[in-house]
Amino acid sequence: MHTLLRITTPLRIPTKNAIFNHRFLRSEPESYAKLIEIYTHDRALHQGKKLHALLTTNGYARFNLIASNLVALYTCCGQLSLARKLFDKIPQTNVRRWIALIGTCARCGFYDHALAVFSEMQTLHGQNPNNVFVIPSVLKACGHVCDRVYGEQVHCLILKCSFEIDAFVSSGLIVMYSKCGKVEDARKVFDGMCMKDLVSLNAVVSGYAQQGLPNEALGLVENMKLMGGNPNVVTWNALISGFAQKCDRVMVSKIFRLMIEDGVEPDVVSWTSVISGFVQNFRNDEAFDTFKQMLHHGFCPTSATISALLPACATAARVRFGKEIHGYALVIGVEEDVYVRSALVDMYAKCGFISEARTLFYKIPDKNTVTMNSMIFGYANHGYYEEAIELFNRMEMEGVTKLDHLTFTAALTACSHVGDIELGQRLFKIMQEKYSIEPRLEHYACMVDLLGRAGKLEEAYGIIKTMPVKPDLFVWGALLAACRNHGHVELAEVAAKHLSELEPESAGNRLLLSSLYADAGKWGKVEQIKRRIKKGKLRKLQGLSWIDNI
Template sequence: MAIMHRSFQSSPDAYANLIEMCAHDRRLKSGKLLHAHLIINGLARLTSLATKLITFYAECGQTSDARKLFDKIPKTNVHPWISITRAYTRRGNYQEAIDVFCEMQVEGLGVDRYLIPSILKACGHVLDQETGKKIHCLCLKKSFESDVFITTSLVDMYSKCGQVDKAKKVFDGMLDKDLVALNAVVSGYSQKGIAEEGLRLVEDMKLIGVKPDVVTWNTLLAGFSKKGDNLLVSKVFELMSYDGIEPDLVSWTSVISGLVQNFRYDEAFDTFKNMMKQGLYPSSATISSLLPACMNAVNLKRGKEVHGYAIVIGVVDDVYVKSALVDMYAKRGFISQAKTLFCKTSEKSIVTWNSMIFGYANHGYCEEAIQLFKQMEREGEKPDYLTFVAVLSACSHAGLVELGKSLFNLMQEKYDISPRLEHYACLVDLLGRAGKLDEAYDVIKTMPMKPDLFIWGALLGACRNHDNIDLAELAAKHLRELEPGSKGNNMLLANLYADIGSWGNVEKLKRW
């Protein structure tokens, strides 16, 4: 093989060029053979070649191999650190990239200006504004604020982290304001629910020659659609036309998605039809955005039509479309159809798994929900907090107390998921249904957050079923504080008083 030729043995530069060629062409097998050759010849630990190999493995998608190599080699300069960090950011392993960057700082290697945009991008994706702020401070100390790539990355990071005021402040300080930075600020405003601020900024920037593009307008459309502001959605369409920009598929999909999120299902279907009249055919994103509008009985027929249309245009195998279809059929109780689609989905996302588990749990197929959760674990899919809400709900309805408690602990110990109110509500409901009312109350007392209506409601319902008047009165008191105008909770307590023959308390509650 040419890469093993003896003439290369004394030429690290030639080896470096070969590694770059393997990386460029994604030739994993050839690159591994070259790596083995370098090891045999004692050259693999040369920092320059090792750095190239780290980049090679990253380009081939082998980030774990890149990290193993990084850990083995001496780090005599900043280049291996840059290579492994970029490897992580390119593959979407953002937290790992941030961790490596922090290690760099501990080692006293300073800040590389060419690496900062990648790390800021990682901070934005994982919403790590604390690390982002520290990097911002380092940039100010190093006088990097004039670097347009760095300042644009800072704007984007703050916007993604919901700190749109800070993003705007950095943007205002930019000497050369560009479209990328403008779009980042506009995105921040839209995510914050104040897209009108973004529109004002766009109009101001047009005056100084920064012209919005279709991405800018689509971001504003998404923001106004999410707020349900039809007037401003129409205005953005008009402004796009005035600027000579035709609304594209993303534009229409944004509007459809916003209408669905605001439960304006008929308008969503009308917009879908209008989009088709404009000669634009839906993408998988359009279909998956529209399907949640088909969850109720009235629109289920439409959902089946959209399903058929997805088959015709060839997007039915898209993971998001399949997940939305599984969710639609499962929520409406068509479990066999949901299961068929689920089983035919080769690339299942966490949304697909959750939709099926929820479908089973919500329609009484508790054992199936639990078995599917176990299958999910066996197949190496990492559950999220919603997965545990679904499986804990299944345990509650099936009366599987010990399994439910075990899963509650597993969520924290194995998957590092902190319990939310939904998880505590499931646990209280699980214990309450089983008659373990004191244990349920102990859970409430030890919660790290304030119990909500669902938690006290679960306890009150359990007290009614198990005739525990003392805890019922306590739960009712908290519910009255949280929901003063509700009559339903008093009715539950009154029924409990009636069950035990305490008619005086029933009359008292009627006068409440």
């Protein structure tokens, strides 16, 4: 066992037998450090704690290498308070502790925490040459939280310390600017690189694709080819993804052809990118056709393919197709993947099959934010309001899964449907004060709907007037519907006026106002609206029964 633990290939030890294996370990810190890394990879918190207790007993927990690895273990398992307690026991001069905490936080999704720890590091050590080891992780965190201002400050630090010559740092800058929507700044960083490699090229191409600029990405790739660069499959797949998101079938076909001419064979990621692009643009029939073509060409779908296709079933309420894909996922062995199960939970919940969604939900061992949000939305939209709020409270109390803006949208939707004004207002408040989430249009629409359903129309209108952003059709639509239900003609006219500006070709809002006038006995107003609809040739959206699709 001693010999095995000293080899460079990572050792796989079944975590359930880990305590039994401890007795065979020799008394060397490197062996224990390797075992902690295995536990970190497997997120085996329980076994990691037992090993930590053993190391505390024999005194090895004081070794900086072991302590840093334990910090990474606890951070990866979401135990930030324990990680911080260990972190503070390591001498401040030790660089490894900073790398362990900041790097693991950025890798495991605790981006705000990573930035906070880096700020602390800067305060204590200033412009330390060892910053180069943590800066790629810091840039990653900036990109994920879209904190461009902080990212630019880090960029200044990079220039002061001459870290820009490091390929990992430059690539981190490119990714950060791309995720923050500043793809032109990412291009400037790329153009300023002395040695342009494929990693940095792919980062810029992906940035262009994500920002809806695939033609610029293609131009860059063509220029790099003229300079002797050889795009790889990642480069071509980024281009395919960019054009697929724009639903440009002609260019997608062209990229496939250029890819093959360049000696690079399309892979399953290439096909998955096309499927994902169609689904995002609600062209579900084309997504299903592409999936069939993919199978015809002999490619086996991955978990990413299945999770990309399932939303097409949820959007069109085609539960039969969803069940077929679910069965196929079982056959190819990807059904237990967390992203596939999350997509299945979302699909069944949106189609109204709450029992199936709940069963799959509780089978997921490590639930992420997306999974929790899908289940809360499913509960809220289908009358299970108490279950929705209970799951939200559990999510908040456990603190393992991060609450985001969609979590609060789902919880506020539940409050709106059940009419719990007090809870809704409390959630709206703590969202801003406790979780620092700025309210979005959907949050304001939920609050207007919540107050409107309860007949507090003036309060609902007051929220609209104090909004820092321009109200959209969902906000005004919620107010108009509430006015219709409670017979408030004056506010209904205000809402209808704004809706006519936002949707000048829609007759639906005018018909709703007309119904309100009819209830109030204002038949002259009803006749005026009908004449306007007829004269303006406004469209009425046709109803569609899901029964035909199911």
